[in-house]
Amino acid sequence: MKQLTFSLQSSLLLISLIFDTTSVSLKIPRLSPTGGQFIHGNYWTQGRPSEALSSAFDPKDLQTCYYNQTLDHFNFRYDSFNTFQQRYLINSKHWGGSNISAPILAYLGAEESLDDDIPNIGFLPENAIHFQALQIYIEHRYYGKSIPFGSTEVAFKNASTLGYFNSAQAIADYAEILIHVKKQLHAEHSPVIVIGGSYGGMLASWFRLKYPHVALGALASSAPILYFDDIVPPETGYYSIVTKDFREASETCYQIIKKSWSEIDNIASKPEGLSCLSKKFRTCRPLTTSSELKDYLESMYAMAAQYDSPPNHPVTVVCGSIDGASSTDDILTKIFAGVVAYFGNLSCYVTETHDGWAWQTCSDMVIPISVNNDTMFPPYKFDLDEFINNCKATYGVPPRPNWVTTYFGGHDIKLSLSRFASNIIFSNGLRDPYSIGGILEDISDSVVAVHTKNGSHCLDIFTSTHADPDWLVNQRKSEVRIIKGWMAKYYADLQALQ
Numbered sequence: 001m002k003q004l005t006f007s008l009q010s011s012l013l014l015i016s017l018i019f020d021t022t023s024v025s026l027k028i029p030r031l032s033p034t035g036g037q038f039i040h041g042n043y044w045t046q047g048r049p050s051e052a053l054s055s056a057f058d059p060k061d062l063q064t065c066y067y068n069q070t071l072d073h074f075n076f077r078y079d080s081f082n083t084f085q086q087r088y089l090i091n092s093k094h095w096g097g098s099n100i101s102a103p104i105l106a107y108l109g110a111e112e113s114l115d116d117d118i119p120n121i122g123f124l125p126e127n128a129i130h131f132q133a134l135q136i137y138i139e140h141r142y143y144g145k146s147i148p149f150g151s152t153e154v155a156f157k158n159a160s161t162l163g164y165f166n167s168a169q170a171i172a173d174y175a176e177i178l179i180h181v182k183k184q185l186h187a188e189h190s191p192v193i194v195i196g197g198s199y200g201g202m203l204a205s206w207f208r209l210k211y212p213h214v215a216l217g218a219l220a221s222s223a224p225i226l227y228f229d230d231i232v233p234p235e236t237g238y239y240s241i242v243t244k245d246f247r248e249a250s251e252t253c254y255q256i257i258k259k260s261w262s263e264i265d266n267i268a269s270k271p272e273g274l275s276c277l278s279k280k281f282r283t284c285r286p287l288t289t290s291s292e293l294k295d296y297l298e299s300m301y302a303m304a305a306q307y308d309s310p311p312n313h314p315v316t317v318v319c320g321s322i323d324g325a326s327s328t329d330d331i332l333t334k335i336f337a338g339v340v341a342y343f344g345n346l347s348c349y350v351t352e353t354h355d356g357w358a359w360q361t362c363s364d365m366v367i368p369i370s371v372n373n374d375t376m377f378p379p380y381k382f383d384l385d386e387f388i389n390n391c392k393a394t395y396g397v398p399p400r401p402n403w404v405t406t407y408f409g410g411h412d413i414k415l416s417l418s419r420f421a422s423n424i425i426f427s428n429g430l431r432d433p434y435s436i437g438g439i440l441e442d443i444s445d446s447v448v449a450v451h452t453k454n455g456s457h458c459l460d461i462f463t464s465t466h467a468d469p470d471w472l473v474n475q476r477k478s479e480v481r482i483i484k485g486w487m488a489k490y491y492a493d494l495q496a497l498q
């Protein structure tokens with residue numbers, strides 16, 4: 001389990017690698033439970049794991065396995081039968097065993113390596129003991145150590161190899177592995193609860209809908225399953241919530257950020273302006289456009305708001321430094337103070353990266369995020385045609401913007417799910433800008449919304465800490481109570497049928 005500790009240490013080094021400057025995905029922030037961990041700047045590693053309440057997580061309890069996964073579950077061409085090694089980890093320390101059909105808590109990976117998630121997803125190890133549950137963590141294809149075609153280089157080369165990288169394939173992978181593990185352990189009757197955060201939360205809820213014979217229920221944390229097509233009205237949205245979070249933290253900070261964009265453009269338009277900005281923001285490479293800087297800053301504010309969790313509250317920290325700069329400092333010096341506060345003292349800032357999420361937003365995860373004119377950001381109207389053209393230019397193939405709502409649904413969600421679906425918890429924190437695309441009202445007795453006003457992205461499934469406020473402790477307690485209710489009914493049914 002060396003990798004787990006390694007990823008904690010390496011996370012700070014990787015901070016600057018996170019921002020994706022592919023034009024196609026600029027406004028669709030990463031949708032991951034931990035943001036690849038290092039996305040938080042230095043608050044994550046400083047704040048959370050060291051304050052962990054319980055010692056429930058011990059990497060030594062995890063057994064790493066690989067499954068020969070089918071490349072393409074959905075057709076019978078020769079190529080489809082190719083396989084790749086998909087990673088999953090099992091922790092059976094607290095498992096009550098198959099004799100009593102003790103439950104299985106299954107974490108469904110999102111768009112990052114499991115190494116980034118496992119140390120932080122405390123919900124499983126902390127609750128396994130009460131449920132006498134087996135824990136299993138499954139990595140999403142094309143991330144971490146679960147890369148088809150032998151190498152990232154080949155897998156990410158073009159649409160011929162990337163084409164197998166989508167949500168429907170991913171949940172089919174999860175179904176195969178869960179069925180395989182249950183069979184191996186003779187645990188066919190052990191109820192499975194799937195748990196996921198963010199994109200992984202969407203997968204968890206969709207998994208319950210598509211594979212009710214594999215999962216008894218789902219905890220879908222911060223899953224914006226409504227952020228597709230036109231379901232979220234365009235005049236509200238992600239960046240409006242980011243703005244609200246910043247404005248609540250500090251009106252002056254909000255004003256400074258709001259003014260900074262025209263200041264950046266103003267300087268960039270002057271001779272030597274970009275090199276002046278590069279120097280001011282200590283960029284890793286000379287800026288070639290002012291958008292590189294603006295996108296980086298937008299992403300930073302977005303991530304600060306998305307993960308604005310106690311005890312560190314990154315929004316407050318960023319604003320603290322912006323407000324705390326000397327009053328004689330110019331606007332951009334203040335903004336840079338915020339950057340340093342967020343990322344820590346790095347040798348350079350503003351770098352680019354390309355990761356799997358860019359492809360995902362250009363295939364099925366088309367999340368139409370606009371930036372409205374009532375935010376602290378430059379307004380931007382999501383233009384589907386332009387988006388499609390950018391995706392085509394980057395990958396050679398267009399996205400399918402209506403596929404998610406065709407395959408999983410989303411329109412009239414209450415009407416379609418209230419009598420059909422069961423056993424899903426949609427949890428959210430309303431400070432999380434993605435909560436705008438989440439389920440915030442109960443759909444039925446067992447498809448329920450559990451949200452907190454001051455919560456942030458995936459906070460409920462993160463490892464507990466001593467600093468957790470009561471509302472968070474209570475949110476987790478209600479989730480456990482609801483899951484226990486599902487299980488009690490299941491075991492009663494099982495007994496009646498045997």
Ligand SMILES: *[C@@H]1O[C@H](CO)[C@@H](O)[C@H](O)[C@H]1NC(C)=O
Binds near residue numbers: 068
């Ligand atoms: C999985 O695939 C590898 C390589 O193709 C092979 O050596 C191994 O035997 C397979 N394992 C199983 C369980 O089929």
Ligand SMILES: *[C@@H]1O[C@H](CO)[C@@H](O)[C@H](O)[C@H]1NC(C)=O
Binds near residue numbers: 097099
């Ligand atoms: C499970 O049941 C089998 C058969 O009844 C028994 O042999 C075995 O010892 C049991 N295992 C445990 C862990 O109780």
Ligand SMILES: *[C@@H]1O[C@H](CO)[C@@H](O)[C@H](O)[C@H]1NC(C)=O
Binds near residue numbers: 157158160161396
């Ligand atoms: C994708 O890459 C493969 C492997 O290099 C190559 O054979 C194929 O022609 C490429 N496809 C396209 C559409 O460029």
Ligand SMILES: *[C@@H]1O[C@H](CO)[C@@H](O)[C@H](O)[C@H]1NC(C)=O
Binds near residue numbers: 345346347
């Ligand atoms: C930041 O790091 C550099 C060396 O990398 C050091 O010279 C400087 O004092 C540090 N600044 C702060 C505020 O810690």
Ligand SMILES: *[C@@H]1O[C@H](CO)[C@@H](O)[C@H](O)[C@H]1NC(C)=O
Binds near residue numbers: 373374
């Ligand atoms: C902001 O957008 C709304 C609706 O999209 C429009 O009616 C309004 O005039 C805009 N305000 C400004 C200042 O551009």
Ligand SMILES: *[C@@H]1O[C@H](CO)[C@@H](O)[C@H](O)[C@H]1NC(C)=O
Binds near residue numbers: 453454471
């Ligand atoms: C949420 O946070 C605000 C600001 O810190 C605080 O005033 C409020 O009491 C909190 N609300 C709840 C429900 O904890």
